[in-house]
Amino acid sequence: MAKTHVTMKVNGAEVEGLVEPRTLLVHFIRENLQMTGTHIGCETTHCGACTVDIDGMSVKSCTMFAVQANGSEITTIEGMANADGSLSALQEGFRMMHGLQCGFCTPGMIMRAHRLLKENPSPSEEEIRMGISGNICRCTGYQNIVKAIQYAAAKLNGIEFKEAAE
């Protein structure tokens, strides 16, 4: 099948590649760019394990063709740590609040939470739950993911995180 040349900026670096028109963005990221932090958990855009940030929006990369992302700016989980290599507030929040178990949904969950906190820096619990409802986690029951995002929001807002009482 004829291939198309695409270029995009991924985690701050210019990348390019030859793809079939039908190549899914998630496969381009995982296979061509060899960034395997973005995962695939379904093929119906329900689970959100493949969530990346494209031009300031959360996008499920399993339901977008690589050619559709031509010229765009993408952030994946590999671009989420602080510049010095330390864990970012969200990554630290997930660890401190035990917001992950098997780790398979985690990259997509963190990417969605990252955009959520840009859209709403101080979300309520209800807003967080609604905000991550496009991402399925099979392990945690979400309660600690909510806490992880609250932890990160507090840290980014420069306030002390107080765990909600049980």
Place this chain on the structure above:
Amino acid sequence: MNDMTPTRDQRAAALEGMGCKRKRVEDIRFTQGKGNYVDDVKLPGMLHGDFVRSPHPHARVKKIDDSEALKVPGVLAVITAETLKTVNLAWMPTLAGDVQMVLADGKVLFQNQEVAFVVATDRYAADDGINKVVVEYEPLPPLVDPFKSMDPDAPVLREDLAGKTAGAHGPRKHHNHIFEWTVGDRELTDAAFKKADVTIKEMISYHRTHPSPLETCQCVCSFDKIKGELTIWGTFQAPHVIRTVVSLIAKLPEQKIHVIAPDIGGGFGNKVGAYPGYICAAVASIVTGKPVKWVEDRIENLTATSFARDYHMTTEIAATRDGKVTGLRVHVLADHGAFDACADPSKWPAGFFNIVTGSYDFPTAHLAVDGVYTNKAPGGVAYRCSFRVTEAAYCIERAMDILAQKLGMDPAELRLKNFIKPEQFPYHSALGWEYDSGDYHTAMRKMMETTNYAALRKEQAEKRAAFKRGETREIMGLGVSFFTEIVGAGPSKNCDILGIAMFDSCEIRLHPTGTGIARMGTKSQGQGHETTWAQIIATEIGIPADNIQVEEGNTDTAPYGLGTYGSRSTPVAGAAIAMAARKIKAKAQMIAAYKLEVHEDDLEWDIDGFRVKGLPERFLSMKDICWAAYNSVPPGMEPGLEAVSYYDPPNMTYPFGAYLCVMDIDVDTGVYKVRRFYALDDCGTRINPMIIEGQVHGGLTEAFAIAMGQEIRYDEAGNVVTGSFMDFFMPTAVETPHWETDFTVTPSPHHPIGAKGVGESPNVGGVPAFSNAVNDAFSFLGSTHIQMPHDYWRNWKAAKELGAVA
């Protein structure tokens, strides 16, 4: 000593041992997208395989034409049952003693069954190839309803079993019958029912569902023709068992097979068994000489790779007028689908379902299970469950509520009246188990006090009166559940898989600088073993958990173990870890005695080293002992400091818990709201409370999903109608309730550290709590039992059938 000397508490805290909410070491890589899952494995020249699947639930395969497929660019091979027959792999043995087609051999027996395996240069080309394989089918009548499977005129599903009057578990009564398994005293039980003041009888179904971990099943197989070695990276909960099975069925020497289970994206029982994808990828690699990857998609996972449950349990309880249970009789019709591929210990065709007497002192009981074939996917895996314990707990907990309703007793009071008493442990159940320990009354009373159960019942009574007066359209249910689990399979006297005793193992090797590596036969799929296993070692031998590297999943380096499922890791491997550590400690004591120039008996253990009794300043730390082990051991002693332990548990462990679900249901829409969910778990000694709480949250969420909607459903024609996340209920953060957790601690008397296992408890206890809440809500309108799952539509339907909705 000066002020800088750490206190004993500080020294203990620095170890981050048992009881510490240690943060997980796994999270450093997982939060950065640096996990290494199977689909992340890429090898030079790697090919991709994918399946042609049957659209029919039951059909004869007349012809498979791959000629057009082989013309598709990138397609290299199409493997069929005929190809597999050349290497004697068209069929494979199942863990349950049956055989299963790897690829359709003359017939298909369930929708989406594997028919051919297309091998191509990439996953897109493989898919193109699939679309060009032409299969000619002759449809046959499908058998969907298990209750019709043993009708005299039921279609014959398994032609390969023609004339076989006995299976792996005894005589077969019918051509679609697999086994009958009976336990208990039939005569004594019948007599109890004859004498009973009160009896109840109900057919309680636990519907077919699926574990669906977020990562599907997948593998990469690479056969090296020169060395004759096969390396398999796969989503395996039990890597060593896979190696042995591959060796036995592929006739490859076991030392030439290398099985690697890298990071696994959730298992929940789905990744215990061997599936056609693994066999086909291995054969494809042998045929092509290249590595072959197989990654199933979600639809394939839900429709073909292992279901769970599908138990239809006719349950009877005999009791006295004042509510003392006197007998239990259960008959189960078990729908196994097209092949009996249950993942149970080999001698247990219905797993540990005979834990069905639950937490109650039944003087007598009788259980019979009939397994049958239908035109559905094979499986019967333990979805966050220890071998049919979830079904058993649901059965007895629902039945106790039905009995309470008939007697007009409060369900909690009925349970308290019938609990096995603390002084009765070790307790021998009527169906053959020896419960190791328990304090059920304390747990139940703590639940009732914490939730203010009495006040909730009062509120419910008021709401019911208001409903009857027409003042509200909302009904309120209290779902009480008190479960006893049986986990930690298991003792070699009664547990094996294909003849291999279900022990588990640990090897610890300490380095000269006071650090070390530990390897186990288990395999974490999210349970956090790299974190918790090091905590056990830290407490046992005084080396900080941070200094212990934990490694699992590589069969070349790890000691042989039976893997992680059935909440067996902590009860079995956890014990092996403690025992290996104690062997090291014993040698360390000899080294310390030599270095401190005293007799071993003059030493006492003190957190992170040995001290001379009565001379507190004469102390040698484990760190120093590690160094000494490599340069100045006592004369005659071998250098080094390492140990291995294979632990054969003397008994199972029996975690338990008391749960309460408070639910409100709108009768006009069927919409429910979980107002409160309280879960008290007793898993014995608690290794990492943070991780235990996380396990409970996750298990409750899976219980919520199953009870309230998660179902693999077939229509009358045998089509799967819940084959994707579009239709298969996956709760999001919005639907998922808030969880309240609590605990009591009753250590296991026979486990070296007293731990019992917890991963599955919340699923075992959670499902009955939700279902009892729904049933309790509707009971005052005249219902006795409403089948799961309790989605909005079914709730509305129940309300309508009970006359609550016009």
